Amino acid sequence: MLNRLIAGTLPLLPKRFVWLFSRSYIAGETVDDAMAACTDLNAAGIKTTIDILGEFIRNMDEAKKNCEEYLALIDVAQRHGIDGNYSVKPTMFGLLIDAESCYGHLREIVARAAGHGNFIRIDMEDSGCVDLELDVFRRLKTEFPENVGLVLQAYLRRTRDDLKALMDLHTPSVPLNFRLCKGIYAEPGRIAYQRRDEINAHFLQDLEFMFQNGVYPGIATHDRALVDGALALIDRYQVARDGYEFQMLYGVTPELRRTIIEAGHTMRVYVPYGRHWFGYSTRRLKENPKIVNSILKSILLKK
Numbered sequence: 001m002l003n004r005l006i007a008g009t010l011p012l013l014p015k016r017f018v019w020l021f022s023r024s025y026i027a028g029e030t031v032d033d034a035m036a037a038c039t040d041l042n043a044a045g046i047k048t049t050i051d052i053l054g055e056f057i058r059n060m061d062e063a064k065k066n067c068e069e070y071l072a073l074i075d076v077a078q079r080h081g082i083d084g085n086y087s088v089k090p091t092m093f094g095l096l097i098d099a100e101s102c103y104g105h106l107r108e109i110v111a112r113a114a115g116h117g118n119f120i121r122i123d124m125e126d127s128g129c130v131d132l133e134l135d136v137f138r139r140l141k142t143e144f145p146e147n148v149g150l151v152l153q154a155y156l157r158r159t160r161d162d163l164k165a166l167m168d169l170h171t172p173s174v175p176l177n178f179r180l181c182k183g184i185y186a187e188p189g190r191i192a193y194q195r196r197d198e199i200n201a202h203f204l205q206d207l208e209f210m211f212q213n214g215v216y217p218g219i220a221t222h223d224r225a226l227v228d229g230a231l232a233l234i235d236r237y238q239v240a241r242d243g244y245e246f247q248m249l250y251g252v253t254p255e256l257r258r259t260i261i262e263a264g265h266t267m268r269v270y271v272p273y274g275r276h277w278f279g280y281s282t283r284r285l286k287e288n289p290k291i292v293n294s295i296l297k298s299i300l301l302k303k
């Protein structure tokens, strides 16, 4: 109840105050802020994936601007020698307005990254976007086998079937590269598992499927039980160190992150930045009031 109240009230508060809640998990407003955050992370032996905050847009002019911003970001980050790749949300490029133009923008972004030998991860958004995002991924993966990956959400009832169906794109020389996460959107029970134990069980089953089939997973979680479960699977399947990576969000559970790095595993941090941090933060909080707790904890423990 209290979380819901705080999450609902935040959008009404002065931006400066909301920044107190947001600053620990957003790199800043500008590309320079993102470069500074990534440089620090790289210096600590952590790879990055950079995300420009945005999401839902009103028209295709905004989609074009977002595309240009990503193209510029890629050039800047490559110039800075950042050890990291990029994450994109297709709705920022008009997925729900004009799917074909959206595909055109994403293709341009993947082509730019590919030109630098780099990689674009397509984030998975809410359940209304899943079919469209699978389709975009399929087309891009066919043209740029080494330069594009997707996110799969363990809470979706359909995910195992999606995973199996995507295996036709897999080859041992260029494995599929999927980030596996729990899923952040509020989805109804007919679409998504609701209980934590169910979601966690499916997360580990999906991960096991990936290891059994040679898929490269980005194990995206801050849940210690899942990290331990993933480590047990890595051990059971004797997965080489370059056959997977762990991923975490910027500013979240730095202690757990440190123990994973110190044990010699690859870690990548998701670095969001951009002018739209306010809408992004308040929307995320409203969607999932439970993270108020986590955010408060991370502010209190960090400062």
Ligand SMILES: Cc1cc2nc3c(=O)[nH]c(=O)nc-3n(C[C@H](O)[C@H](O)[C@H](O)COP(=O)(O)OP(=O)(O)OC[C@H]3O[C@@H](n4cnc5c(N)ncnc54)[C@H](O)[C@@H]3O)c2cc1C
Binding pocket: 025, 122, 123, 124, 125, 151, 153, 179, 181, 182, 183, 184, 185, 220, 221, 222, 223, 224, 226, 247, 248, 249, 252, 253, 269, 270, 291, 294, 295, 298
């Ligand atoms: C790199 C990365 C990329 C992601 N990409 C997507 C995506 O494309 N689509 C999608 O639907 N979801 C995405 N997510 C979000 C994911 O689906 C989960 O909602 C989120 O990671 C929380 O789940 P958890 O596994 O960390 O476990 P939880 O049980 O939710 O969290 C475990 C602990 O981690 C801490 N924690 C978790 N999240 C936060 C937070 N935001 N702030 C502060 N502390 C926190 C808390 O201490 C919590 O107790 C991504 C997550 C990561 C790490």
